[in-house]
Amino acid sequence: MASSRDQWVTVGGLFFTLLCLCGWTTAQISYSISEEVDKGTAVGNLAKDLNLSVQQLQSTGLHINSAYKKRYFDVNLESGVLFVSERIDREELCPNVLKCSLNIEAALSNPRRLHQIEVVINDINDNAPVFNQEIKVIDMPENYLIGERHPLPLAHDADVGVNTVKNYKLNPNDFFVLDVQNNGDSVSAELLLQKALDREKQAVVHLTLVAIDGGKPPKSGTIQIQINVLDVNDNSPLFSKSLYKVQVVENADIGTALLTLSATDLDDGVNGQLTFSFAERGRFNPDNTFALNENTGEITVKGDIDYEETQAYEIRVQVRDKGVPPRLAHSKVLVEVIDVNDNAPEITVSSLMSPVKEGAEIGTAVAMVMITDRDGGKNGQTKCKIVGAVPFVLKFNYKNYYSLLVDGPLDREAISQYFVALTATDEGTPPQSTTHIITVQVSDINDNPPQFMEPVINVYIKENSAVGTTIYTLTTTDADLLENGRASYHLIDSLLKTTQTASLININSESGDIVSLQSFDFEKLKTFQFKVQARDSGVPPLSSNVTVNVFILDENDNSPAVLAPYSEHGSVNSESIPYSAEAGYFVAKIRAVDADSGYNALLSYHLSEPKGNNNLFRIGTSTGEIRTKRRMSDNDLKSHPLVVSVCDNGEAPLSATVSLDVVVLESTADIHHTQFRHVPIKEESFSDLHLYLLIAIVAVSLVFLLSLVTLVAFKCHRQTEGHFDRYGAPMITTHPDGSWSYSKATQQYDVCFSSDTLKSDMVVFPTPFPPVEAELISINGGDTFTRTQTLPNSEKVG
Numbered sequence: 001m002a003s004s005r006d007q008w009v010t011v012g013g014l015f016f017t018l019l020c021l022c023g024w025t026t027a028q029i030s031y032s033i034s035e036e037v038d039k040g041t042a043v044g045n046l047a048k049d050l051n052l053s054v055q056q057l058q059s060t061g062l063h064i065n066s067a068y069k070k071r072y073f074d075v076n077l078e079s080g081v082l083f084v085s086e087r088i089d090r091e092e093l094c095p096n097v098l099k100c101s102l103n104i105e106a107a108l109s110n111p112r113r114l115h116q117i118e119v120v121i122n123d124i125n126d127n128a129p130v131f132n133q134e135i136k137v138i139d140m141p142e143n144y145l146i147g148e149r150h151p152l153p154l155a156h157d158a159d160v161g162v163n164t165v166k167n168y169k170l171n172p173n174d175f176f177v178l179d180v181q182n183n184g185d186s187v188s189a190e191l192l193l194q195k196a197l198d199r200e201k202q203a204v205v206h207l208t209l210v211a212i213d214g215g216k217p218p219k220s221g222t223i224q225i226q227i228n229v230l231d232v233n234d235n236s237p238l239f240s241k242s243l244y245k246v247q248v249v250e251n252a253d254i255g256t257a258l259l260t261l262s263a264t265d266l267d268d269g270v271n272g273q274l275t276f277s278f279a280e281r282g283r284f285n286p287d288n289t290f291a292l293n294e295n296t297g298e299i300t301v302k303g304d305i306d307y308e309e310t311q312a313y314e315i316r317v318q319v320r321d322k323g324v325p326p327r328l329a330h331s332k333v334l335v336e337v338i339d340v341n342d343n344a345p346e347i348t349v350s351s352l353m354s355p356v357k358e359g360a361e362i363g364t365a366v367a368m369v370m371i372t373d374r375d376g377g378k379n380g381q382t383k384c385k386i387v388g389a390v391p392f393v394l395k396f397n398y399k400n401y402y403s404l405l406v407d408g409p410l411d412r413e414a415i416s417q418y419f420v421a422l423t424a425t426d427e428g429t430p431p432q433s434t435t436h437i438i439t440v441q442v443s444d445i446n447d448n449p450p451q452f453m454e455p456v457i458n459v460y461i462k463e464n465s466a467v468g469t470t471i472y473t474l475t476t477t478d479a480d481l482l483e484n485g486r487a488s489y490h491l492i493d494s495l496l497k498t499t500q501t502a503s504l505i506n507i508n509s510e511s512g513d514i515v516s517l518q519s520f521d522f523e524k525l526k527t528f529q530f531k532v533q534a535r536d537s538g539v540p541p542l543s544s545n546v547t548v549n550v551f552i553l554d555e556n557d558n559s560p561a562v563l564a565p566y567s568e569h570g571s572v573n574s575e576s577i578p579y580s581a582e583a584g585y586f587v588a589k590i591r592a593v594d595a596d597s598g599y600n601a602l603l604s605y606h607l608s609e610p611k612g613n614n615n616l617f618r619i620g621t622s623t624g625e626i627r628t629k630r631r632m633s634d635n636d637l638k639s640h641p642l643v644v645s646v647c648d649n650g651e652a653p654l655s656a657t658v659s660l661d662v663v664v665l666e667s668t669a670d671i672h673h674t675q676f677r678h679v680p681i682k683e684e685s686f687s688d689l690h691l692y693l694l695i696a697i698v699a700v701s702l703v704f705l706l707s708l709v710t711l712v713a714f715k716c717h718r719q720t721e722g723h724f725d726r727y728g729a730p731m732i733t734t735h736p737d738g739s740w741s742y743s744k745a746t747q748q749y750d751v752c753f754s755s756d757t758l759k760s761d762m763v764v765f766p767t768p769f770p771p772v773e774a775e776l777i778s779i780n781g782g783d784t785f786t787r788t789q790t791l792p793n794s795e796k797v798g
Contacts, residue, residue, distance in 0.1 A: 029106075031082070032120035035090040040083050043073060043119060046106055047080020050115065054080060061109030065350070066102075073104055073119065082106075082117070090121045091158040098160050107351065114351065114368060116401075125163040125215025129155035131223040132280075136209075138191075138227045139325045142199040143234035149179065150191040151330050155211030155221050156283055166214035175205055176227075191225075199229040233323025237265040237274050239331040249338045250307040258290070261297030263319040263329060271323030279316040279330055286315045290335075299333065307339040308374040341379040341428025346372045347436035355441035358412040362405075366392065366440060369402040371424045379428035387421040387435070394422065404438065412442040413479040446484040446538025450476035452546040459514070462553045463522040471505070471550070474512030476534045484538035487512075492533045492545065501530040505550070514548070522554040523595050556650025558595035560603055562658045566590060574661040575626075583630045587617065587662055590624035592646040602649040607642060617642060617662065626660070638664045 031044040047057055057077045064075055064082075074085040094100030099120065106115040136153050157164040168189035170178035179192045189209065197205075207225035212218050240262040248258055265272040276297040278286045286292075290313075291302040297319075313335040320326045352367040373380040384402055386394050391408025404420065418440045425433040452474070459472040478485035488509040491501065506515050512534075528550050535543040566573045566588075575588045594601040607619040607626070616636060618629045626642070640662040647655040 028116040028118065030118045030120065032122055033084065033088075034122045034124050035088050036124060036126055037084055037088065039085060039087070043082040043084060045080055046075055046082050050080075050106070050108075050113075052080065054078065059110065060113075061107075063107055065105040065107055067348075068102065072102060075106070088121055090123050091127065093121065095158070105350075112365065123160050123163050125159055125213060125217075125219055127158040127163075128219035129157045129165045129211035129213055129221035131155050131209075131211070131221055133223065135224040135226060138225065139230050140197060140227050141230045141233055141325055141327065142197045143232075144193050144197055146193050146196055148193050148236075150193075151279075152178075152189045152191055152209055152225065153223055153280055154186075154188060155223070157211075157213050157219075159213065159215065162214040164213055165211050166218075167212045169210040169212060171208040171210075173205065173207060176207065178209075191227075197229045203229050205229065228325075230325035233267060233271045233321060233325060233327050235266040235271065235321075236327035237263045237319040237321050237329040239263045239317075239319060239329050242331055244331065244333040245336070246333065247336045247338055248301065248305060250305050250340055251342055252301045252305055254301055254303070256301040258299045258301065258335065259333070261292075261299070261317060261319070261331070261333075263297070265321050265327070267321060267323060267327075271321050271327075273322040274319050275322070276317060276319050279318040284313065286313070289313065290315065292317065305337055307337045307376065308343065310337060311376075312336050339376045339379055341375055341426060341430070341432055343374040343379075344432040344434045345382045345384075345424035345426050346374075347384070347422055347424050347434055348372070349436065349438055352438065354439065355443035356406065356410060357443050358410045358445055359447065360406050360410055362407060364406040365403055366406060367404040367438060369394065369404055369422060371400045371402070373424075373426050373432075375426065375428060379426055381427045382424050383427075384422055384424040387423050390418050390420050392418070392420055392440070410442050412444045412481075413448060416442050418442070444481040444484055446480055446536060446540070446542060448479040448484075449542035449544045450478045450485075450487040450534040450536050451544060452476055452534065455546060457546055457548045459548060459550045460553055461516065461520060461550065463520050463555045464557060465516060465519060467516060467519055469516045470513045471516055472514045472548070474507070474514065474532060474534070474546070476512075476544075478536055480536065480538065484536055486537045487534045488537070490533045490535065492531050501528065504528065505530070507532060520552045522552045522597070523558070525552055527551050554597050554600055556596055556600040556648060556652070556654060558600075559654040560592040560594045560646040560648055560656045562646060562656055563591040563593060566658050566660070572659050572661055574663060576663045576665050577628070579632050579664050579666050581628050581632065583628055585628040587626040587628065588660060590619070590626070590644050590646065590658060590660075592624065592656060594648050596648065596650065600648055600650040604647050604649070606645045606647065608645060616640060619644060626662075632664060636664065640664070 029044070029046075029049050033041070033043050046052075046062070047054060050062075052060065052062075057080050062075060062077060062080075064071075064073055066072065070086045072084065072086045072088055073082055075082050088102075090100045093102070100123070101118050101120045104117045104119065106117055107113070108115075131153050133153065138150060140150065152168070155165050155168075165187050166182075167187065168178055168180050170176065170189075170191075175193060175195045175197060176191045177194050179190045181188050181190065191207075205227040207227065209223050209225055210220050211222070212220045244259055244261070246259045248256065261276055263274055263276070265274055275294045276292055277294055278292055287302075289301070289303040289305065291300045292298070293300075299315075299317075313333075315333040315335065316330060317333055318328050318330045320328045348370040350368045350370065353365065354367075356364065356366055369384065371382045371384050373382050382400065384394060386392060391406060391410060393405050393407035395403045395405055397403055404422075420438040420440055421435055422438060423433055423435045425431050453476075457472065457474075461469070461471045465471075474489050476487045478487060489507050489512045490509060491505075491507050504517055504520075506517055507513070508515065529547060530550075531545055531547055533543050533545050535541050577585060577587055590605055592603055592605075594603060604621045605619050605624040606621070607617060615629055616632075617626055617640065619626045624644075624646070626644070642660045642662060644658045644660060645655055646657070647653050
């Protein structure tokens with residue numbers, strides 16, 4: 001250590017404790033420096049003591065943390081030198097304390113390390129001894145005996161150690177010498193009479209008392225002593241003890257008695273009547289804390305007593321008689337304060353790392369915790385723990401320092417914020433405790449993929465819908481936040497082999513809207529399938545897939561078409577019947593087809609007869625067979641124009657009409673002749689078209705025959721078993737009207753046969769997936785219509 005303000009000495013880079021706690025390292029270094037040194041004075045080389053090169057200083061993020069109002073120290077990142085940045089006054093920082101030190105922290109960010117630095121502030125002799133008054137008047141009787149003593153005022157020095165008051169000197173005079181008493185802790189001086197006083201010769205003696213400290217060079221302070229030489233009272237009071245010792249607990253109630261002073265005086269009368277009082281008052285004024293009964297000498301508590309402020313009081317007391325002049329005696333009272341546990345521990349949290357990433361490794365440092373207690377002894381010894389179940393642990397470092405570490409898995413989606421309750425308890429009786437809440441936020445990482453509501457999405461769109469129609473909006477949920485939870489949608493696969501999905505639909509990657517790129521035709525495309533991937537914006541991104549089934553719903557956009565040999569409205573078709581035709585005579589059969597499906601393709605036939613036909617003909621609503629309702633009469637016309645209307649079951653229904661003239665002939669020969677006339681036989685070559693038509697007719701006939709055989713087989717099987725077993729086999733149901741239903745998986749087929757003729761056609765409509773509930777018309781004999789409600793996944797037709 002230097003002897004001036006411009007010099008410094010490094011006491012050493014002493015590491016008290018080095019503990020590696022998952023990224024945090026703590027140690028302690030001690031330096032010393034004199035007070036009042038110039039700003040910029042070097043304290044020590046942190047780079048050397050921390051074993052860091054100069055190049056590492058800036059990369060490690062070295063900086064100084066301090067809890068003081070002023071920033072007394074800072075570090076030069078280019079040289080690693082710790083230097084003084086503010087004026088340091090030891091007397092201001094540590095009054096009346098022998099050892100003065102400042103505790104600061106050197107923190108490194110990369111790697112994370114924390115070093116405790118203790119800088120001891122050495123006292124310099126910058127304060128001279130000072131007396132409380134400039135002049136001291138002492139009344140001294142002339143009969144003062146040679147060798148009698150009289151205490152002198154004490155000087156106080158703000159410095160400590162060798163720089164405090166070490167000696168007193170008195171100017172040369174004829175009557176008094178100075179007796180300096182040094183008991184190690186304090187120095188006092190007394191006047192010693194070496195020559196008898198004679199008031200008649202010299203009534204006043206002027207002395208100069210000099211207090212000298214032990215600094216180099218020493219400083220001094222003076223006080224003028226004026227001694228008034230009095231006559232009369234020649235016996236001084238005498239205390240029973242030269243030093244009184246007493247103990248008192250801190251926070252003692254006001255009025256608590258400490259002790260009673262005792263003194264005697266050999267004089268009688270007024271000269272022997274004694275009064276007690278406090279003597280010299282230095283920086284400590286006993287009147288603020290204690291009360292002294294001047295008559296009894298009892299000392300009681302008057303103010304607050306706090307062990308944390310003062311552990312002991314030294315009181316100078318005096319006793320004075322009432323003689324003229326009065327005589328005095330002096331003594332000391334040492335009051336020792338006993339500590340009680342009246343201060344709860346204090347919890348200080350520093351270097352808090354919040355938020356902490358979810359998924360942080362066990363042992364990750366979250367904060368540094370320091371516990372302090374102003375009490376002494378066991379009352380100031382503390383322990384700290386975490387209250388409650390949280391994924392954190394408190395690990396003891398050294399002295400009163402702890403580290404808060406991660407001790408379990410962190411999942412922001414489960415708990416995004418923790419309130420860690422720390423409780424510090426001292427070992428006093430009864431113990432005092434303090435609870436401090438540390439709020440630890442958990443930050444999000446991308447650990448959850450977007451989730452669709454269901455693995456397969458079914459979408460339904462009507463045919464002929466406008467291009468650009470939003471047919472569905474994809475939505476997902478993601479437990480993550482912000483970019484980690486923001487999903488985008490992408491078409492990744494098409495299961496439709498004949499058509500490119502990208503030409504059918506488009507997906508808005510941000511909103512998830514599925515938009516049609518064309519108008520769909522149910523007659524060309526009934527369903528298609530594709531896959532969509534939802535991908536979040538995290539790093540790295542997470543994703544999930546969903547299969548989308550698009551079903552085209554049929555619209556009634558096709559009118560029925562009448563099949564040959566009849567043509568639609570616009571041309572006349574003719575048929576002939578004999579006059580002898582019986583009721584039910586078969587006239588003609590109108591056949592029609594509809595390109596739609598389901599109910600939109602379910603056709604019914606209706607006959608519009610002119611007035612006057614007397615209801616001669618009827619038509620099978622479901623078969624299209626025209627028959628006579630009765631025999632001919634002489635009043636009937638010979639030619640009957642008929643208009644047959646074919647209607648589908650759509651909403652709104654579409655229809656087609658065909659005109660037919662029925663001619664009544666007298667004989668069967670005329671019928672044949674007429675038929676030959678209407679359909680002349682022509683010799684034509686057997687063209688390819690005829691071949692195709694023949695093959696088609698044969699194929700339809702075979703399908704019809706197979707259907708009849710299958711129907712008979714199922715009916716026979718139903719009579720024996722009723723239905724197939726529960727393992728997914730087909731189920732056949734026969735209705736009272738002769739119709740039957742076939743069900744398997746998600747489809748059901750109903751077949752109805754009219755009682756009008758054995759030539760009834762069988763029409764089977766497969767139910768589109770998924771089924772649509774609707775009403776169908778089935779024939780229940782003749783022209784009677786019955787509305788039938790079908791179950792899901794089934795359709796019933798006639």
